[in-house]
Amino acid sequence: MELATTPGKLLRFDRKNLSDSKLLELYEGLLIPRRIEEKMLILLRQGRISKWFSGWGQEAISVGAVQALQADEFILPMHRNLGIFTGRNVPLDKLFAQFQGKKSGFTKGRDRSFHFGSSEHHIVGMISHLGPQLAIADGIALANKLSKEKKVTLVFSGDGASSEGDFHEGLNVAAVWKLPVIFVIEHNGYGLSTPNREQFAFKNFTDKGPGYGIETVRIEGNNILDVYQTISKLAADIRKKPRPVLIEAVTFRMRGHEEASGTKYVPKQLMEEWAKLDPLETYESYLESIGVLDEKKKDQLNKRVRKAITEAWEKAFAEEPISPVMEEEILGVYAPFEQKTISPTSDKVSERRFVDAISDGLRQSMEKYPNLVLMGQDIGEYGGVFKITDGFVKQFGEDRVRNTPLCESAIIGAGLGLSVKGFKAMVEMQFADFVSVGFNQIVNNLAKIHYRWGQNADVVVRMPTGAGVAAGPFHSQSNEAWFFHTPGLKIVYPSNPYDAKGLLNAAIEDPNPYLYFEHKALYRSLNAEIPDEYYTVEVGKAQLVNEGDQVSIITYGMGVHWAKKAVTEMGVSADILDLRTLLPWERKAVSETVKKTGKAIFLQEDCLTGGIGAEICAWISENCFEFLDAPLMREGSLDTPVPFAPNLEKQFLPEKRFREKLRKLIEY
Ligand SMILES: Cc1ncc(C[n+]2csc(CCOP(=O)(O)OP(=O)(O)O)c2C)c(N)n1
Numbered sequence: 245m246e247l248a249t250t251p252g253k254l255l256r257f258d259r260k261n262l263s264d265s266k267l268l269e270l271y272e273g274l275l276i277p278r279r280i281e282e283k284m285l286i287l288l289r290q291g292r293i294s295k296w297f298s299g300w301g302q303e304a305i306s307v308g309a310v311q312a313l314q315a316d317e318f319i320l321p322m323h324r325n326l327g328i329f330t331g332r333n334v335p336l337d338k339l340f341a342q343f344q345g346k347k348s349g350f351t352k353g354r355d356r357s358f359h360f361g362s363s364e365h366h367i368v369g370m371i372s373h374l375g376p377q378l379a380i381a382d383g384i385a386l387a388n389k390l391s392k393e394k395k396v397t398l399v400f401s402g403d404g405a406s407s408e409g410d411f412h413e414g415l416n417v418a419a420v421w422k423l424p425v426i427f428v429i430e431h432n433g434y435g436l437s438t439p440n441r442e443q444f445a446f447k448n449f450t451d452k453g454p455g456y457g458i459e460t461v462r463i464e465g466n467n468i469l470d471v472y473q474t475i476s477k478l479a480a481d482i483r484k485k486p487r488p489v490l491i492e493a494v495t496f497r498m499r500g501h502e503e504a505s506g507t508k509y510v511p512k513q514l515m516e517e518w519a520k521l522d523p524l525e526t527y528e529s530y531l532e533s534i535g536v537l538d539e540k541k542k543d544q545l546n547k548r549v550r551k552a553i554t555e556a557w558e559k560a561f562a563e564e565p566i567s568p569v570m571e572e573e574i575l576g577v578y579a580p581f582e583q584k585t586i587s588p589t590s591d592k593v594s595e596r597r598f599v600d601a602i603s604d605g606l607r608q609s610m611e612k613y614p615n616l617v618l619m620g621q622d623i624g625e626y627g628g629v630f631k632i633t634d635g636f637v638k639q640f641g642e643d644r645v646r647n648t649p650l651c652e653s654a655i656i657g658a659g660l661g662l663s664v665k666g667f668k669a670m671v672e673m674q675f676a677d678f679v680s681v682g683f684n685q686i687v688n689n690l691a692k693i694h695y696r697w698g699q700n701a702d703v704v705v706r707m708p709t710g711a712g713v714a715a716g717p718f719h720s721q722s723n724e725a726w727f728f729h730t731p732g733l734k735i736v737y738p739s740n741p742y743d744a745k746g747l748l749n750a751a752i753e754d755p756n757p758y759l760y761f762e763h764k765a766l767y768r769s770l771n772a773e774i775p776d777e778y779y780t781v782e783v784g785k786a787q788l789v790n791e792g793d794q795v796s797i798i799t800y801g802m803g804v805h806w807a808k809k810a811v812t813e814m815g816v817s818a819d820i821l822d823l824r825t826l827l828p829w830e831r832k833a834v835s836e837t838v839k840k841t842g843k844a845i846f847l848q849e850d851c852l853t854g855g856i857g858a859e860i861c862a863w864i865s866e867n868c869f870e871f872l873d874a875p876l877m878r879e880g881s882l883d884t885p886v887p888f889a890p891n892l893e894k895q896f897l898p899e900k901r902f903r904e905k906l907r908k909l910i911e912y
Contacts, residue, residue, distance in 0.1 A: 255467045255521055257530040262469070264536050270468050271531060272545055273307040274524045277326040279549050280336075283557065284343070288503055292561070293343050295357060299324035301466070301498035304523035305430055307331055308471025309398055312479055318384045318664070320368045320377045320399040323358050324430065324497075332365040336556030346563045351697050353566045354576070360697045368664055369697065371688050374405035378414025378427065379654040379685065383661015383669075385423035385486075390617070390643055391665070394483040398426040398475075404435020404443055406452075410684075413654035418488035419456045420649055425488045426478060427458075430465065432497040437509045449492035458490045465495030466523040496521075577731050579700035579755045583784075586749075588777035596774050599767035601741035602706075603632045605748035606670065608778040610640050613668055616752065619646045619655050620672030620706075629674055630708060630767060652682030659703035660689055668752060669703045676707035676761065677721045690757040691732030701757040704748070710763040710802055710849060711881070711897060716888035722801075722850035722881070727759050728827055728859070735827040736783060737761040739804040741772040743824055746781025753780060763801050770805075784825045786833035792817030794910055796837040798860060799847040800826065806899045807847055810906060818906075826856055834860060835868050842873035845909050847902050852880035874912040879905050 259267060281300055288296045299306065306327025313319060321328040329339060334350075342349030342360060350360035350369075361369040368384070370377050381399035388395040401411060406429060418425045429449050433440060446452050453460025461478070464470045471493060478489050496518035500506045507515065520526075531537035596604065610616055618633060618640075624647035627634030636645040648655045652673065659669035673679050679686070682705075690701040711720035727733050734756055738744040744762065751758040789804060790797075794816055797807040800823040811818045819837040823829050838844045844864060846857035857878040865876055879902040887893050894900075 255464060255526045257467060257469050257527065259469060259534070260473060262473075267531060267536050268541075270307065270311060270472060271527060271537065272549070273311055273327065273331055274303050274468060274527060275545060275549050276330040277303050277306070278524050279546070279553055280326060280330065283553055285503065287557075296503045297323040297357060297501075298499035298503065299326050301518065301522060302430060302432060302495045303327050304468040304471050304527070305428065305465045305493045305495060308468050309428060309475050312472050312475035313396060313398055316366055317395050317479075318366045318368060318381070318397045320370070320381050320397070321358065322370050322374065322377065322400045322402060322405075322430075324402075325358070325400055328367060329358075329365075332362075332367055334362060334365055334367075336552060337559040340557050340560035341563055344560055345566070346560060347566045348560070348563055352576075355696045361699055362697070363664070363699065368699070371692070373410075373684055373688060374402065375408035375410025375414070376653070376657050376685055376689055377401070378410060379417065379657025380661040380664065380689070381425050381427075382414055382417050382421070382423050382654060383658035384664050385418065385425045385661070386421065386617075386658060387662050387665030387667050388424060389421075389486055390667075396424050396426055396479045396482050398428060400428050400430060402435060403429055403431045403433070403440055403449075404438065406449070407435075407443055410653055410657070413651040414657070415453075415456045415458060415488070415490070416649055417651060417654045417658065419458050422487050424482045424486035426475065426482065427488065427490045429490065429492050430495055431492050432465075432495045433514075434497050434501070434510065436501040436505065449490060453490035453492075456490075458488050460490040460492065462492045462494065465493030466521045466526065468523055468527050577695045578734075579694050581754050581756060583750070583754065583782060585782045586778065586780045588775035588779040590775075590777050592776040593773040594776055595771055596741050596745075597768055598741050598744055598762070598770045599630060599632060601745040601772075601774055602748055602762055603634070605745035606632065607636065607639070609749055609752040610636070610644065612778060613752065615666065616668040616670065617644050617646065617662055618670045618672065619648050619659065621648055621650060621674050623647060623672050628672060630764070632672070652678055653685050656682040656685040656703065656705065657689065660685065660693070660701050663700060663702035663755075667702070670706060670752065671703060672706045673708065675719050676709035676723055677718045679705065679707060679723065683726070686727065686733070686757070686759070687730045691730045694756070695732060700755045702755045704751045704758040704760055707759055707761045708764050709761045710765055711886045711893055712765040712802065714888060714890050714893060717885040720886040720893075722848070724759070724761055724826055725850055725855050728856055733757055733759060733827060734783065734825070735759045735761070736825050737800045738781075738824060739763075739766070739801050739822050741770060742774045743781050743787075745774055746779050747783065747824065749778060750780040750783050754783065761801065765802065766805075781824070784828050784830055786821050786823045786825070786830040788819055788833070788837065789822045790818060790820035792819055793841055794818055794843065795906065796821060796841045796844040797847055797906070798823065798834060798837070798844060798857075800824065800856070802849045803847040806902060810899075810903050814903065814906065816906065816910060823856075829856075829860065831863065831867075834864065838864055838868045839871045842871055843909055843912070844872070845877040845879065845902075845906060847898065848878075848880045849897065850880055851883045852878060852898075853883050855880050874909055877905050877909050
């Protein structure tokens, strides 16, 4: 089949063995998004919807793709793929309510336009950042592969978004793990106003895909038969022989990036030439030429489609604007989960180091949850750089204990994809510092997805953290505050072996996304007798680890050990409250100790500015002011990067300054 890669060439349709009714089904598939768009463009001009991302002229890609896949195969669309939603028969009134920010929309007014998914329709919608979609598709495909479901997952990307690092990571992981994913690039010439020559230096994606070891096919994106037949054939083959395939669907963006941004920067001639390749009109002419479609049938179909659209629009429009209920919004942030604290089934205890406690918890969680998958760099045979997963491959196999390429973003995204399919994931950061390159997936995908459209993110990210090990600025940071500010996450930070095991197990039980901080300097320096059996520690509960009446020291992690040492050596009578959970932190325990002693100091290993202590001290001052006999105090590390040389690092850390401040507070 000749490719219309340059305008001016005509589309050539070849029905092969497709029946008349299939040809018409594809036609109707094209008609629906086109007629919806026509309506939306009018509504936009009338100010009844706020934004519109047009897929005009690109419909054949969505429609061909959705019809080529089975109804329970996941599709991850972008902002120009209306045809995916209509092709999966999402109720039009609900779709329009979504566009209008109404309560009956897919996100209940919490997110806009195509930013939603629907598990019922096997669709995972995008976040604005574009590229993160690809890794979620990898995770879904991995789940299919692990559960031996012979299913394909299909994900879209624009040609512009292919410049993102997430594109590279998503393709690379799929290639290395031979995941059954079809990546469809809509090669439409522009990313907002940027033409492709300013986006990348290769010519076609057929040059790029093979670099990843991925089979790449170039198709006429405006030719519905080419799209449908190619994807159908590939999908059938991939179901039998799982592997990723990249499809470059050549098309053109006929309208502005979004309606308000216009198309002035696009040469007029290009527009005119591509207009001749309109996917609906060309296909219509083809069907007429072979006698499958005539005026009467066309009329009937158009009337039916227009009527359905008008009725659905009116229904959605008639719905009252949302009346905000604050409680509902706050409850919507996390997936519902009733925490049950589990006690060990026997009294047997053993002396375990902090690092062993984490390893034990992880192993027992793997035994308890056959759907739990561990992913991280070097965590397989090698056992992880801290040896926490030593021996795991032997016990659980390589499918569940997965060595990953060096790509934090894709692996965290894949964790989310696994949860879409009902799996649990634990992702090990080799060092907490490296989470910065997976940050977007955590704060924008994992944290927000339940609030947006009700999908949970059952992912625990383990974070070997902290300084005191002379490892310099990139292997020592305390970065819990980066996440503390993000609604939708939970953060736990144990300070002892008992809590390390119990909180890890509890985090894995909960279907919500967690950051689990484990201090590297405690791994092998701290022992305790802990139960041999599986147990959990309640999330959201602080613990008083020392009792006294002169002062309250509120802290967590390494701070607990500095505080204990200080009060012993200084002969201070202090309450030491170990927060254990940072998000959501326990207000009751904090207020109780403050009310008891009337003096409080917050100690954190993290740099002082904008840390956890700032928030908790602000809360104390607002809620416990009348019980305070002295100013609230805070101590933390210097506001500098973590230095390498031991003496500089010692100065950076707050231990010494904390003692001075504690003395001052007591003497106040
Ligand atoms: C990370 C990020 N940077 C910038 C943007 C703003 N933005 C939204 S869509 C877009 C262009 C996308 O181009 P492409 O991937 O080719 O898709 P198309 O719009 O052409 O379908 C840009 C720059 C964004 N959404 N996310």
